Amino acid sequence: MFASQGSDGWQTSACKSGIGLALCERLLLQDDQIRLCLACRNMQRAEAARSALLSSHPSADVGIVQADVGSIKSVLQAAKTLKERYKQIDYLYLNAGIMPNPQINLKALVKGLFSRNVISMFASGEGLLTQKDSVTEDGLQEVFETNVFGHFILIKELQTLLCHVDNPSQLIWTSSSNARKSAFSLADYQHRQGQESYSSSKYATDLLSVALNRQYNKEGLYSSVVCPGLVMTNLTYGILPSFFWTLLMPIMWLIRVFTNSFTISTYNGAEALLWLFNQKLESLDPLAKYHSCTSGLGRNYVKPLRMDLDDASSLSFYGKILDLEKQIRKRFVPGNC
Numbered sequence: 001m002f003a004s005q006g007s008d009g010w011q012t013s014a015c016k017s018g019i020g021l022a023l024c025e026r027l028l029l030q031d032d033q034i035r036l037c038l039a040c041r042n043m044q045r046a047e048a049a050r051s052a053l054l055s056s057h058p059s060a061d062v063g064i065v066q067a068d069v070g071s072i073k074s075v076l077q078a079a080k081t082l083k084e085r086y087k088q089i090d091y092l093y094l095n096a097g098i099m100p101n102p103q104i105n106l107k108a109l110v111k112g113l114f115s116r117n118v119i120s121m122f123a124s125g126e127g128l129l130t131q132k133d134s135v136t137e138d139g140l141q142e143v144f145e146t147n148v149f150g151h152f153i154l155i156k157e158l159q160t161l162l163c164h165v166d167n168p169s170q171l172i173w174t175s176s177s178n179a180r181k182s183a184f185s186l187a188d189y190q191h192r193q194g195q196e197s198y199s200s201s202k203y204a205t206d207l208l209s210v211a212l213n214r215q216y217n218k219e220g221l222y223s224s225v226v227c228p229g230l231v232m233t234n235l236t237y238g239i240l241p242s243f244f245w246t247l248l249m250p251i252m253w254l255i256r257v258f259t260n261s262f263t264i265s266t267y268n269g270a271e272a273l274l275w276l277f278n279q280k281l282e283s284l285d286p287l288a289k290y291h292s293c294t295s296g297l298g299r300n301y302v303k304p305l306r307m308d309l310d311d312a313s314s315l316s317f318y319g320k321i322l323d324l325e326k327q328i329r330k331r332f333v334p335g336n337c
C-alpha cells in the first residue's frame with residue numbers, strides 16, 4: 001500500500017483490507033479532506049474498499065489505481081497512470097506484502113516455550129515459521145518481488161513526484177519484527193535457497209530504507225520502516241485458520257501483557273503508520289524501526305527500536321538492487337538502462 005500528499009491536497013494510496021484499509025480509515029478520521037489513492041492488484045476489491053471508506057466519509061477524495069507489485073509490467077503501468085493523475089505524492093505507504101505457504105515449526109515452538117527467550121520468540125516469531133516461495137513471470141522470487149523489488153521500482157518510477165527539496169515526501173515501509181539478519185544473505189538476496197523468504201524480504205526492506213535515506217534525503221525524500229505487531233489479517237489467517245486464532249485470543253491477550261507487540265486488531269496495528277504521518281520528517285531516525293504496540297490494558301503507543309544493520313551492508317545491498325533494476329529495465333524498456 002502507498003501514501004502521499006499532493007501539492008493540491010493530501011493523497012494516499014492504500015489497499016483493500018488488513019492494515020492498509022485500517023490506516024486509510026484512521027487517516028480519514030483524523031482529516032477527511034486528505035486525498036487518498038488506493039493502489040491494489042484487484043480492482044473489484046479496490047472498489048469495495050473505496051465504497052467502505054466513502055460510506056463513513058462521504059466527502060472524502062479516494063482514488064484507485066491498478067497495481068500488482070509482483071509484476072514489473074503492472075508497476076510501470078501504475079506509475080504511468082499516477083504520473084498522469086498527480087503532480088506530487090507526499091506519502092507513499094508500501095504496505096503490500098505476502099507470506100506464501102507458511103508452516104509452523106512446532107518443535108521450535110515447544111522448545112521456545114521453555115526457554116528464556118519465550119517473550120522475544122512471541123514478539124518476533126523468530127525460528128517459528130518457514131515458507132515455500134515461487135518464481136514469478138518476471139523470473140524473480142515472488143516474496144522478494146512483492147515485498148521489496150516491486151515497491152522499489154515504483155519508487156524509482158515516481159521519483160519526480162516524490163523528490164521535492166522544498167516540500168519533502170515520505171516513504172513508509174511495512175516491515176516486521178520478523179526481519180532477521182541471519183535469514184538474509186547478500187549473495188542470495190532474493191532468498192532462492194532458504195525457507196525464510198518472509199524474514200529475508202523484511203530485512204531487505206530495512207536495508208533498502210536506510211540506503212534510500214542516504215541517497216535521497218538531500219532531494220527531499222525520506223524513508224521509514226514500521227512493524228505493525230502481530231495483527232489478525234488474511235496474512236495471519238494463512239498461518240492458522242481464523243477460528244483457531246479466535247480460540248487462542250485469551251492466550252494472546254495474556255501474551256500481550258508481556259510483549260505489547262500483539263496488537264491483534266488492524267486499528268492498533270496501524271498506530272505507528274499513522275504516527276509517522278504526523279511527525280516532522282527531519283526528526284525521524286533512519287536507523288530506527290517504529291513499532292506499533294498495545295499494552296495489556298489496550299493502550300496504543302509507538303516504540304522506536306534500533307535496527308540490526310549497518311550503513312555498509314545497506315549500501316552493498318543497494319548496489320545489488322540497482323544492478324537488478326538495470327537488468328529488468330533492459331528487458332522491459334529496451335534501449336533504456
Ligand SMILES: NC(=O)C1=CN([C@@H]2O[C@H](COP(=O)(O)OP(=O)(O)OC[C@H]3O[C@@H](n4cnc5c(N)ncnc54)[C@H](OP(=O)(O)O)[C@@H]3O)[C@@H](O)[C@H]2O)C=CC1
Nearest residue numbers: 015018019041068069070095096097176230231233234235
Ligand atoms: N499481519 C501481521 O501480523 C503483520 C503484517 N505485516 C505486514 O503488513 C503488511 C500488510 O499485511 P496485512 O494487512 O497483515 O495482510 P493482508 O494480507 O490483509 O494485506 C496484504 C495486502 O497486500 C496486498 N498485496 C499482496 N500481494 C500484492 C501484490 N502482488 N500487488 C499488490 N498488492 C498486493 C493484498 O492484496 P489482496 O487483497 O489482493 O491480496 C493485501 O491488500 C504486509 O507487508 C505484511 O508483511 C508486518 C508485520 C505483522
Ligand SMILES: CC(C)CCC[C@@H](C)[C@H]1CC[C@H]2C3=C(CC[C@]12C)[C@@]1(C)CCC(=O)[C@@H](C)[C@@H]1CC3
Nearest residue numbers: 104122123124125128176177178229230248251
Ligand atoms: C499465540 C499462540 C499461543 C501460538 C501461536 C504461535 C505462532 C503461530 C505465532 C507466535 C508468534 C507469531 C508471530 C507471527 C506469526 C504467528 C506466530 C509465529 C508473525 C511472524 C507474523 C508476521 C509478522 O510480520 C510478525 C511481526 C509476526 C511475529 C509474531
